[in-house]
Amino acid sequence: MKLPHCLAVAWLCLAGSVAFAADGRIQPIDARQLTEVLGAEKGHVVLINFWATWCRPCLTEIPELTELAHDLADRGFTLVPVSLDDPGDLQTMVVPFLKKWFPEFRTYTRLEPHMDTMVSVVDPAWNEILPTSYLLDRDGNLVATIQGGKSRADFAAVIMPNLN
DSSP states (O other): OHHHHHHHHHHHHHHHHHIIIIIIEEEEEEEEHHHHHHHHHSEEEEEEEEEEEEOHHHHHHHHHHHHHHHGGGGGGGGEEEESSSSSSIIIIHHHHHHHHTTTTOEEEOOOSSSSSHHHHHTTTTOOOOOOSEEOOOOOOOOOEESSSSSOOOHHHHHHHHHHH
16 A cells, blocks of 8 residues: 555655756756767866765865856856766756755766767866866867866966966
């Protein structure tokens, strides 16, 4: 008797997670689509931030980067966050994690089976350190690589000279 009820509850929970992902805050993409996203940002200074739910320094950076992106948007700065969590963990880990800790955060998530495939769009020699961020100038050229958990001030020091 309780099994159909449990299945119904599980379905409703999953449906809510799918709705969360489908509302535009979480967008699964592959490497080709990431290339397109970055191409569409030409004319902006772009910080691509690769992060994951299991990376503690990444989680410290999220609020700092979100604030910075908001404050510098009118100067032509864009944040492109990309979760490198396993694609199979989207509904079970990424969606619940973001709902709990960062409900307003917008991010891309990888569809590629390997993290390297996503990061290779920007850095074919990535050393698999997370968090890793890449700063692109207004022409789409890589101008800086930032690794390890950094503060807002650290990011601003690298970004600001490229906004002028």
